Structure formats: structure tokens, C-alpha cells
Amino acid sequence: MKNNPFDDVDGTQAEILKATYQALFNHGYSELTIKRIGDQFDKSPSLIYHHYDDKDALVLACLEYLLESFESELIDDSIENPRERLEESIFWSVDPTFDAEAERFFTMMLELRARSTHDAAYRTYFERNDRIMHAYFVDVIQEGIETGVFREVDPDAVAETLLTLIVGAVHRRSSVESELSLDKLQVEVQMYLNRRLYKCT
Numbered sequence: 001m002k003n004n005p006f007d008d009v010d011g012t013q014a015e016i017l018k019a020t021y022q023a024l025f026n027h028g029y030s031e032l033t034i035k036r037i038g039d040q041f042d043k044s045p046s047l048i049y050h051h052y053d054d055k056d057a058l059v060l061a062c063l064e065y066l067l068e069s070f071e072s073e074l075i076d077d078s079i080e081n082p083r084e085r086l087e088e089s090i091f092w093s094v095d096p097t098f099d100a101e102a103e104r105f106f107t108m109m110l111e112l113r114a115r116s117t118h119d120a121a122y123r124t125y126f127e128r129n130d131r132i133m134h135a136y137f138v139d140v141i142q143e144g145i146e147t148g149v150f151r152e153v154d155p156d157a158v159a160e161t162l163l164t165l166i167v168g169a170v171h172r173r174s175s176v177e178s179e180l181s182l183d184k185l186q187v188e189v190q191m192y193l194n195r196r197l198y199k200c201t
Contacts, residue, residue: 005066013051016041017065020058025104029059029111056121059112063125067132074136082144083198089136090162093169094189096182103174110174130167134159141197150197158197165189 006018019040024032032055038045052058079085098106116123137159144150173180 005069006062012043012047015043016048016051016058017062020055021062024059024062025108028108029115032059056119060121060125063112067125067129070129071132074132082140082147082149086137086140086144086162086197087193089133089140090166090189090193091186093166094182094185096186106170107174110171113171130163133166134163137162144197149199151199153197161192 006014006021016037020032020037022040023036027036034045034048034055037048037055037058041048048058052061079088112122113126116126134156138155141150141153141155141158145152145155169180169185173182
């Protein structure tokens with residue numbers, strides 16, 4: 001995972017979002033300030049206020065960019081096999097080989113998701129994020145049923161289960177001190193897919 005997914009974007013607003021993301025990544029939401037964003041910005045910090053009202057506007061703009069990039073990746077998915085597409089979209093959440101940067105990214109996202117419990121703007125973002133992922137799972141599952149490699153299941157119910165599993169796995173690995181048994185989780189997730197979804201295992 002790149003330390004800053006905004007590295008390849010151009011323009012003043014894009015540079016502001018890049019600086020915001022880097023400051024957020026380094027300090028977390030609770031310690032994020034416009035000054036710290038300005039420290040990551042090569043131009044005058046006054047430009048930040050010209051484009052954005054406050055740090056929440058900046059963070060939400062960053063999240064919007066990340067979501068649009070995520071949508072593009074799903075649309076441009078080059079994997080044709082439904083089973084491979086599904087597993088690629090699930091098993092990253094219980095991957096025990098994540099490096100420190102990846103773990104920090106998910107901790108950052110957990111902190112922002114927690115804000116959705118009392119902030120409507122963040123809640124709207126994460127609801128949209130979950131709808132996109134849920135719809136993707138439904139599409140892949142339906143394709144697998146139509147091509148005869150998946151059992152006749154309720155795609156919506158299975159998609160909801162898988163999404164809940166992913167969000168829960170990311171939350172737990174970002175918020176508990178003791179290490180999760182990710183290898184065992186991988187086995188259990190595979191067993192669920194084999195018994196619930198796949199026709200031949």
C-alpha cells in the first residue's frame with residue numbers, strides 16, 4: 001500500500017488533499033490540525049482556507065477521493081473468475097502479512113468510521129462505502145450463480161455477511177492489543193465460502 005494514494009494527482013486542491021491525507025495518516029483525526037496539514041503543504045497555508053472551511057471538509061474530501069478510486073478499481077477488475085474475484089475482495093481483511101503502513105491506514109479509517117456514530121456527514125460517507133461494497137459482492141455472487149460455480153443462495157444475505165465480516169475484521173485488528181489469529185480466521189472464512197457458496201471445493 002502506498003503511503004499516500006494522492007501521490008499521482010496534480011493541482012492545488014489535489015496537493016491540499018495530499019497534505020491532509022499525510023497529516024491524517026501521521027497524526028490521526030484527533031491530533032489533526034490545519035497547521036499540521038499546512039506543514040505537509042508546499043504552498044501558502046492560506047490556500048487551504050480558500051478551498052476548504054475546516055478540517056472536516058478536508059477529511060471528507062479525502063474520503064470522497066479514496067471512495068472514487070475504490071469504485072474505479074472495482075469497475076476495472078481484470079479478474080474474470082467469480083470465485084477469484086470474491087476471494088480477492090475478502091481475504092485482504094484477514095491477511096497476516098500486512099506491513100505497519102497498511103495497519104496504520106486501517107486504524108485511521110476505523111477512527112474516521114467511529115465518527116459516523118454522531119456525525120451525519122461521516123455516516124453518509126461510510127454508508128455509501130458499504131453500499132458500494134455490498135453491491136459488488138451481490139454482482140459477483142449473482143455471476144457465480146448464473147455461471148454455475150456458486151450454489152443458489154440469497155446474494156443479498158451472503159453479501160451482507162461478507163461485508164460484516166470484513167468490517168469486523170478490520171475493526172478488531174485495529175483496536176485490540178492482542179494479535180488476532182488471522183491464520184485461523186482465514187481457514188474459517190474459507191470454510192464458510194466452501195460450505196455456503198461454492199458448488200465444488
